[in-house]
Amino acid sequence: MRVLAALSGGVDSAVAAARAVDAGHEVVGVHMALSRNRDQLRTGSRGCCSIEDAGDARRAADVLGIPFYVWDLSAQFEQTVVADFLSEYQAGRTPNPCVRCNEHVKFSALLDKGVALGFDAVCTGHYARVVEGPDGSRELHRATDAAKDQSYVLAVMGPERLARALFPLGDVVSKEQTRAEAARRGLSVSAKPDSYDICFVADGDTQGFLRDRLGSRPGEVVDADGTVVGAHDGAYAYTVGQRRGLHLGRPAADGRPRYVLAVEPVQNRVVVGPAEALAVTAVRADRAVWFGDAPAAGTACEVQVRAHGAAAGAQVIRADDRVEVALDTDAALRGVAPGQSLVLYAGSRVLGQATVTGTTGPVSAPTGREPAVRA
Known part of the structure; x- marks a missing residue:
């Protein structure tokens, strides 16, 4: 060849x-x-x-x-x-x-x-x-x-x-x-050393890169009940599951750390809350690409949502141009952000891939003011 x-x-x-x-x-x-x-x-x-x-x-x-x-x-x-x-x-x-x-x-x-x-x-x-x-x-x-x-x-x-x-x-x-x-x-x-991180962000400062390209857009960081607990320079620089770099001015009542639960781009707002609110029981995705026929509803598989993350057991609920999977009860998956890739495996074989649009969890993400991008 x-x-x-x-x-x-x-x-x-x-x-x-x-x-x-x-x-x-x-x-x-x-x-x-x-x-x-x-x-x-x-x-x-x-x-x-x-x-x-x-x-x-x-x-x-x-x-x-x-x-x-x-x-x-x-x-x-x-x-x-x-x-x-x-x-x-x-x-x-x-x-x-x-x-x-x-x-x-x-x-x-x-x-x-x-x-x-x-x-x-x-x-x-x-x-x-x-x-x-x-x-x-x-x-x-x-x-x-x-x-x-x-x-x-x-x-x-x-x-x-x-x-x-x-x-x-x-x-x-x-x-x-x-x-x-x-x-x-x-x-x-x-x-020669391996390359890592984002190749076009050579200094590793993703937030700085985004700020340079998208400009400053100050806004609020709020708790799940809407209480303002901090400020940001652009909601675009945050991702679901993030803990570092929040610079919250008001600590949580229970003293525990808070994480990004949702990013609300229209209102330029970042929602934070406790770690348990990041738990995921189901994942939805679209723009699916399949290697062969899409798996039938009820098919057992493993799913991965990060390049170097662990795979989690799941069951297919829907698989065509859109995908929905329910995670096994013992699957430990949290902080899944819209935009990430959802890849389905059968053992070592890749079944297909889709782009995450939302998740379901035992603790609902806030959705009262506008559709939060987590769910």
């Missing part, structure tokens, strides 16, 4: 490309320039797409003996991933930019351009497995290394894009194995 290997400049993508070469594919390396104003150097483990990263990617391609190109996808990245990030927070939701990047850039813009140029598949350094099902269809499964598994952020790609995806690192047992393999191959990125 003719394979387009996405080379980020990190160790994972370099080893994935090397394995694609070993498999006999005709491999071409491409580095995606996603930032309009790229820094010369990376700042430790933060940020991405710097000129340094492009240089590391080029050197990896040279070691592997494959052609290499830099593609400017910054316009697509800004128009989809960054714009979605801002609009979702502005609407009181909590997006996952890695999910949107996989959906709109890596497995849309990059793959579409590759297919137009005659490539058969895109190879990335994601940790996930592709397994052939009993009917010959391709299934997306968790990686062997549970600590590095990235099936959660890949679930949005759907079966058509999965058919043209290669994840050579799916069977790796640990990141140390990947680094050791990179060192054996003479790849200089073998000891």
Whole structure:
């Protein structure tokens, strides 16, 4: 096959490309320039797409003996991933930019351009497995290394894009194995730090990034009964389940910590309350993407709502373009925010993905003044 290997400049993508070469594919390396104003150097483990990263990617391609190109996808990245990030927070939701990047850039813009140029598949350094099902269809499964598994952020790609995806690192047992393999191959990125957090917020200050882009919008922080207990500089900077950074001027009567229960974007208000009000018994979501047929009502499954969160047992209530699941009585899940991805699993297999619209819990979120985005 003719394979387009996405080379980020990190160790994972370099080893994935090397394995694609070993498999006999005709491999071409491409580095995606996603930032309009790229820094010369990376700042430790933060940020991405710097000129340094492009240089590391080029050197990896040279070691592997494959052609290499830099593609400017910054316009697509800004128009989809960054714009979605801002609009979702502005609407009181909590997006996952890695999910949107996989959906709109890596497995849309990059793959579409590759297919137009005659490539058969895109190879990335994601940790996930592709397994052939009993009917010959391709299934997306968790990686062997549970600590590095990235099936959660890949679930949005759907079966058509999965058919043209290669994840050579799916069977790796640990990141140390990947680094050791990179060192054996003479790849200089073998000891390069992993990137983390939001790649386009290089300093890690998400609230500051939102404030710079969306401006200051002072408002109230209120208790569940409507009592004003603090102030904020923009409701968009808060997410359900948040505890730190609330700067409440009035402590709770019982002295216990309070958490964000809801974000009310129309009234520019943040609602806080006790931890037990974050408990979740059911989750609703829309814009579902399924790998195969949607599961029938009553199907037992596991659900995950965060990239590195634990899976919780659940039962499907509804599954078509919209999804609703009831959590098992012993499932410990709380603080689920609208905008997060809900991914359904059957064992290690990904069944599908949808975007959270609301939750139900034993303690209702406040809804008297306007529909709170939690429920």
